[in-house]
Amino acid sequence: MKWKDRLNDMQLDVLKEMGNIGAGNAATALSNMIEKNVDIEVPKVRIVDLSELYKVLKSPEEITAATVVAVKGEAPGKMLMLFESKSAKKLISFLIGQEPEDLTKLDEMQSSVLMEIGNIMCSSYIIALSNLTSLFLESGVPTLAVDMIGAIISETSILAAEDYDDVIMVENLLKIRDGGNVNGFMMMFPESQSLGKMFSKFGIQ
Amino acid sequence: MGTKIIIGIGEYAVVSNPTVLVTLGLGSCVGVCLRDKRTKIGGMIHVMLPEAKNNSGKLSKYAIPGVKIMVDEIVKKGGNLRDLEAKIAGGASMFQTKGFNIGKRNVEKIKEILVSLRIPLLAEDTGKNRARSIEFHLETGELFIKKVGGKEKIELSKI
Numbered sequence: 001m002k003w004k005d006r007l008n009d010m011q012l013d014v015l016k017e018m019g020n021i022g023a024g025n026a027a028t029a030l031s032n033m034i035e036k037n038v039d040i041e042v043p044k045v046r047i048v049d050l051s052e053l054y055k056v057l058k059s060p061e062e063i064t065a066a067t068v069v070a071v072k073g074e075a076p077g078k079m080l081m082l083f084e085s086k087s088a089k090k091l092i093s094f095l096i097g098q099e100p101e102d103l104t105k106l107d108e109m110q111s112s113v114l115m116e117i118g119n120i121m122c123s124s125y126i127i128a129l130s131n132l133t134s135l136f137l138e139s140g141v142p143t144l145a146v147d148m149i150g151a152i153i154s155e156t157s158i159l160a161a162e163d164y165d166d167v168i169m170v171e172n173l174l175k176i177r178d179g180g181n182v183n184g185f186m187m188m189f190p191e192s193q194s195l196g197k198m199f200s201k202f203g204i205q
Numbered sequence: 206m207g208t209k210i211i212i213g214i215g216e217y218a219v220v221s222n223p224t225v226l227v228t229l230g231l232g233s234c235v236g237v238c239l240r241d242k243r244t245k246i247g248g249m250i251h252v253m254l255p256e257a258k259n260n261s262g263k264l265s266k267y268a269i270p271g272v273k274i275m276v277d278e279i280v281k282k283g284g285n286l287r288d289l290e291a292k293i294a295g296g297a298s299m300f301q302t303k304g305f306n307i308g309k310r311n312v313e314k315i316k317e318i319l320v321s322l323r324i325p326l327l328a329e330d331t332g333k334n335r336a337r338s339i340e341f342h343l344e345t346g347e348l349f350i351k352k353v354g355g356k357e358k359i360e361l362s363k364i
Contacts, residue, residue, distance in 0.1 A: 001262065050253075050266075051213030054229045061229075061338065063357050068300050085357060102356055143300040147353055151230035151336030154214055155299050158234070158253055165215070165263050 019043030060150025067118020070140030
């Protein structure tokens with residue numbers, strides 16, 4: 001089964017708007033935590049064939065810190081908060097004063113700071129979605145992984161794709177102003193049964 | 206060195222020498238590499254899940270029947286089942302989840318299939334929590350594995 005043949009423009013616009021509102025909420029949460037301005041860019045909705053995932057990324061081997069949060073409740077899915085190596089280190093320094101040297105060898109304090117940032121942002125996104133759709137949604141226990149970005153994204157896609165051969169990604173770029181080029185990347189992967197429920201809340205099928 | 210072919214998630218390719226087969230970002234997925242040691246015909250499959258629930262959709266996503274489909278194609282292209290040798294990599298658990306471990310189940314299922322087809326498993330690099338990118342050289346049968354190591358460098362190893 002493929003999504004590509006099943007979603008129309010109206011439905012894609014709804015997904016985009018959900019990304020906008022979710023990421024807006026997450027950006028506010030981040031901004032409060034680090035006391036800096038955070039900008040978000042217009043979200044993108046992509047439907048990608050699992051077999052072509054590696055083509056979507058410019059540098060699939062870039063080392064990235066990822067917090068994965070499961071969306072639970074009436075419309076399950078997965079959320080990812082990604083920071084590439086340099087951004088992740090800067091972000092840690094905003095909160096505890098010092099930049100870690102090696103992202104693959106974070107101590108307990110550093111890794112829990114990074115995971116908590118991701119957790120708060122994903123949870124804010126999920127709360128916003130829940131309010132918007134009036135569906136009951138809650139966030140699962142977060143996990144942190146530091147690895148190649150290609151593997152992180154494909155691994156999460158696979159978890160959300162189930163019987164489908166392609167995956168829907170709602171992605172947002174976040175930029176921290178006056179933070180020395182700190183960029184984050186949020187992605188939402190709705191599961192197949194969740195989409196129908198979300199769309200029907202907006203009166204479209 | 207021949208041409209390089211990139212295999213996407215849930216896909217496979219059967220080729221003859223000289224070719225290098227590549228797959229990127231194996232997490233819980235497993236790359237199964239097969240090679241006929243005489244004719245040097247071989248293939249690689251990027252397996253996502255242990256077993257297909259029904260026979261629809263993309264079957265090469267699953268160890269059953271994906272690996273068998275690839276073996277049949279190798280034989281059809283002139284390889285010999287008795288001369289096939291296997292190397293596998295992947296099956297990591299990147300996000301520490303309790304209980305449910307897809308990577309481990311993928312690796313176990315693939316080993317069962319290889320035993321049932323009497324294909325010897327020459328080497329493996331499986332499990333742990335790091336993702337892998339792999340390159341399989343049909344000329345030599347060498348399998349190169351890239352992983353994130355210490356100091357944020359990509360480590361290269363060979364099996």
